[in-house]
Amino acid sequence: MEPTEHRSAVGQLADDLRWLEDHCRRQPELSAHAGTLRLASALTRNVIGPFLEGQPARPLHIAVVGGAGAGKSTVVNFLSGTVVAEANPQAGYTRHPTAFLPTGPAFQWPTYIGFMGSLNRLSGEKPANADEDVYQVKRIPVSKSGDADPLSDFVIWDCPDMTTWASLVYVNRLLEVAALADVIVYVASDERYNDEVPTQFLHMLVKAGKAVVVVLTKVREPDAAALTDHFKREILGRLPKLPDGTTPAVPVIAFPQMPQSERTDPSGAGAKHRVLLLNQILMAVDSDASMRIRTVSNAAKFLSTAGAGLLDVARKDLAEFDAWKSAVVSGKAEFEERYRNEFLSGEQFHRFDRYRDQLMDLLELPGAGRMLGGFIWLLRSPYRWTRDYVAGLIVRPDVFNLSEQTVLTASLTGWLDKLQAEALRRSSTHAVWKQIAIRFDTELGPQARERFNQELRNFEMKETDELEQAGKKLVEGLEGRPALLYSLRSGKLIVDLVAVGSVVALTWPPGWYLLLIPVLVSATHQATELAVRAVAEGARARVRHQRETLVSGVLTTPLSTWLAEWPATGGSSIEKLQQVLHRVPETIRQMEQRVKAKAAELVPVKPPTPSVLPLPPGVLTEAPKDSTTP
Ligand SMILES: Nc1nc2c(ncn2[C@@H]2O[C@H](COP(=O)(O)OP(=O)(O)OP(=O)(O)O)[C@@H](O)[C@H]2O)c(=O)[nH]1
């Protein structure tokens, strides 16, 4: 694969992780999580990117990290074999990272784009307490004895302290170096070895698969064994298992309270302590190439296993986004319920009466039958007059029904008001709600109303059309079935004639009983009218149902979809979160595959056995074999 392809994938992943980190930083309770994200992006830029691009394994990097005043700079001097780092009684003295290059032939300094993130390399020299986003590179002077440097393959980094996740500037400077490192030397002093934040930091680095050596400093000789055991049990014992199920092996050594003569002469008076430390490091490293492969593979593994956790912050935000969506959907249901209760249930669709009357007319006889029909109509006159008279007496109060537009507009106002109230109520709990609350009056509300009004015009056209269609269908349903129509017409006539004939025959000779004839034909007519009314009511109920579907399909569903997605549009953080959540797992997976493929190409056939320095007599703790975690 072309280096440029690696570069853009690495760049994209680093950017996404960086964006997530910034997103986390805006929520103070997520500062430790932001630290993990920074480590992940720094691993991508400082370790994976250069490896994929074929940068040489040498030099390896050792980062000395720990709490303020723990003795990190002093340990750097022990690693370097001479006093190069500024140890200072003032806690938090070292403010930016310094790389100490070994003596011996020069090697190529990493040149990868994005290497060390926002930290610039200082061209000149500055004291270690210069508080700037920089790192400097210094060379360890050649030792007077002329002995070969056991760490000639390593750059040794002195770092700022790790005391709080909140002090952004130091943490970021430190994390850049910690990510770059192949070996971490974690320094904790006798008095403050179990401080919470440095311990969290140590756990994070072990999880990232770094080779870690712990140095406990300023330990009183009689306490050394007990303190080492306690540290292994209490601090390292809480380490989670590695993805392959094994417990990470972290050697622990103790440096005693040293007199100044030892501290300032690491290769002479302090040599016994130095040898102990160097041995632990050399035992962890077999060859440059395999050490680097381990660092890079573990970094890729960390990204893929921590991937889900890294994205937790995004998930939390998206859960709030889902809560917004639910609020929108429940508002939609309330809108529809209100429309049903305040308009639809009382609406008679009077235009529909026209079709009911047409249906009634259809049942009258055509042609010659019309004469007969007219005769029967005459017979029904008393009934008609009475009915009209009674109907005139019973003046039904007009059922007050709000106009459809009034109900729709009021329902929209109710929906939006409720959403705004919810956003305001929750605005202190999460940025998603805060953004909605801030932009409600100026953007969301007016835009929602404008969309609604556009959709309303569309709805009004469709509803008139639908009503006409339903009415026509009612009439055409009968017109289109002549057999049924003629059966109904003749059926009605036959019933009328049978009624007339029966009265005449049963009550012959004619008398006042003939008055029964108008009563009976009126009754048959009333029955027909009731039947037609029932059919029309059925059709009216269908129209109501259709209207409900129409409101949902044309008005509320499109508006609800728009409202639900609104926080995720227009370049908002939710939109970016969704993209990142979608993209990061896939990029991490690809990255891990690329690392595997490249590592398979490079893996050394037979790693050389690590060199171990002879242990001088009188060292403080047990031999290295006993200094791993339980
Ligand atoms: N007496 C004594 N002092 C020590 C020992 N180790 C370190 N110190 C002193 O402790 C102080 C802090 O040590 P540093 O090495 O500067 O610690 P650091 O972790 O680099 O500190 P910051 O950079 O300020 O975070 C210095 O004054 C050291 O001289 C020791 O073994 N004995």
Ligand SMILES: [Mg+2]
């Ligand atoms: Mg220091």
